[in-house]
Amino acid sequence: MDAGQNSKQLFKLNDQATTYKRPSLQELLERNAQRAQDFKPILTFDDMSNLPVEKQIPMPKIFIVSCDDPRIIASDFLGLKQWDAVVATGVAGRIAHQFENMLFLDHFLHFEDIMIIHHTNCSAGIFKNDEIHKALEERAPGHPSIRLPGYEDLEQSVRDDIEFVKNSPLVRKELADRTTGYIYDIHTGKLNPVI
Amino acid sequence: MDAGQNSKQLFKLNDQATTYKRPSLQELLERNAQRAQDFKPILTFDDMSNLPVEKQIPMPKIFIVSCDDPRIIASDFLGLKQWDAVVATGVAGRIAHQFENMLFLDHFLHFEDIMIIHHTNCSAGIFKNDEIHKALEERAPGHPSIRLPGYEDLEQSVRDDIEFVKNSPLVRKELADRTTGYIYDIHTGKLNPVI
Numbered sequence: 001m002d003a004g005q006n007s008k009q010l011f012k013l014n015d016q017a018t019t020y021k022r023p024s025l026q027e028l029l030e031r032n033a034q035r036a037q038d039f040k041p042i043l044t045f046d047d048m049s050n051l052p053v054e055k056q057i058p059m060p061k062i063f064i065v066s067c068d069d070p071r072i073i074a075s076d077f078l079g080l081k082q083w084d085a086v087v088a089t090g091v092a093g094r095i096a097h098q099f100e101n102m103l104f105l106d107h108f109l110h111f112e113d114i115m116i117i118h119h120t121n122c123s124a125g126i127f128k129n130d131e132i133h134k135a136l137e138e139r140a141p142g143h144p145s146i147r148l149p150g151y152e153d154l155e156q157s158v159r160d161d162i163e164f165v166k167n168s169p170l171v172r173k174e175l176a177d178r179t180t181g182y183i184y185d186i187h188t189g190k191l192n193p194v195i
Numbered sequence: 196m197d198a199g200q201n202s203k204q205l206f207k208l209n210d211q212a213t214t215y216k217r218p219s220l221q222e223l224l225e226r227n228a229q230r231a232q233d234f235k236p237i238l239t240f241d242d243m244s245n246l247p248v249e250k251q252i253p254m255p256k257i258f259i260v261s262c263d264d265p266r267i268i269a270s271d272f273l274g275l276k277q278w279d280a281v282v283a284t285g286v287a288g289r290i291a292h293q294f295e296n297m298l299f300l301d302h303f304l305h306f307e308d309i310m311i312i313h314h315t316n317c318s319a320g321i322f323k324n325d326e327i328h329k330a331l332e333e334r335a336p337g338h339p340s341i342r343l344p345g346y347e348d349l350e351q352s353v354r355d356d357i358e359f360v361k362n363s364p365l366v367r368k369e370l371a372d373r374t375t376g377y378i379y380d381i382h383t384g385k386l387n388p389v390i
Contacts, residue, residue: 031274039384079226140364169335189234
């Protein structure tokens with residue numbers, strides 16, 4: 001698909017859908033109230049540490065950055081069980097936006113691996129940073145430039161993100177060395193490593 | 196629970212768990228290969244726009260920021276169906292780390308609501324930014340200060356994040372006005388609005 005106006009028309013077209021009605025925020029809050037009625041309390045960290053050692057759950061050692069596109073659910077395509085990994089999501093799965101989050105968690109979890117996962121047909125590859133920067137500049141002229149998640153080339157975006165981690169002096173070297181990148185193919189469901 | 200050393204011991208304790216073996220990165224990749232064997236291709240944006248209008252799915256209008264703690268699954272406690280909302284996750288659900296992501300998506304999705312969701316017993320309330328800043332400063336002296344997700348007060352962290360959105364000239368006023376905050380209570384499963 002071409003970028004720009006076509007993409008905008010595409011998203012407008014989808015907005016005319018009639019079969020499925022989008023829930024309002026109020027409806028989401030009602031769904032939560034409904035679900036809370038037969039809710040089983042989640043264990044606190046204290047609760048967990050008070051279990052006998054053999055029943056405790058080991059803390060996650062893998063930090064995953066993936067896209068917040070609702071079609072892309074890393075826990076599903078990786079078959080994650082609770083605590084297998086931390087999954088941070090944002091547009092395209094760019095590490096820059098999750099970097100301080102990762103550093104914070106790494107301080108006490110001591111991650112062993114960082115997995116950076118981008119995917120085919122990502123909106124960040126369809127829309128362009130330039131267009132959005134221009135629109136934001138019009139909205140708030142002179143505002144300092146910000147780091148948007150869009151990219152020109154899918155594989156290169158993964159490589160750039162791996163380099164981002166490896167080039168930061170804030171990351172432990174052994175963790176930087178074990179930072180790997182992948183492209184999730186929405187046609188095959190396969191995670192393809194980016195070398 | 197007290198902060199600092201106690202929390203560190205807590206996470207070490209959990210690391211001795213024996214019943215559940217944490218999967219390696221290689222095992223996660225194998226789980227993906229397994230799941231890809233009977234995978235049904237996901238529709239691309241083009242595929243979706245080529246469906247008859249009544250069968251198309253309306254694009255999401257709610258941007259949710261929530262925690263990447265594996266116990267806290269916003270799509271579960273809000274009963275989200277595919278495309279009901281975009282859920283961006285990071286430590287504690289702090290908006291600062293998702294801000295450019297939100298601006299990027301808002302450019303073509305035109306969100307109607309932003310929901311900021313923090314939760315009880317969050318590691319970002321247990322660990323302190325100061326401690327982590329100090330450790331990072333030792334690792335890379337003189338590195339520019341970064342914005343860590345930890346907070347001192349749970350309700351205030353939600354209010355601060357709402358203010359962060361409302362105070363930015365980069366956010367459309369109608370969206371800033373409809374930015375709301377919540378605390379998810381892991382004992383009750385209820386989402387409590389923060390006023």
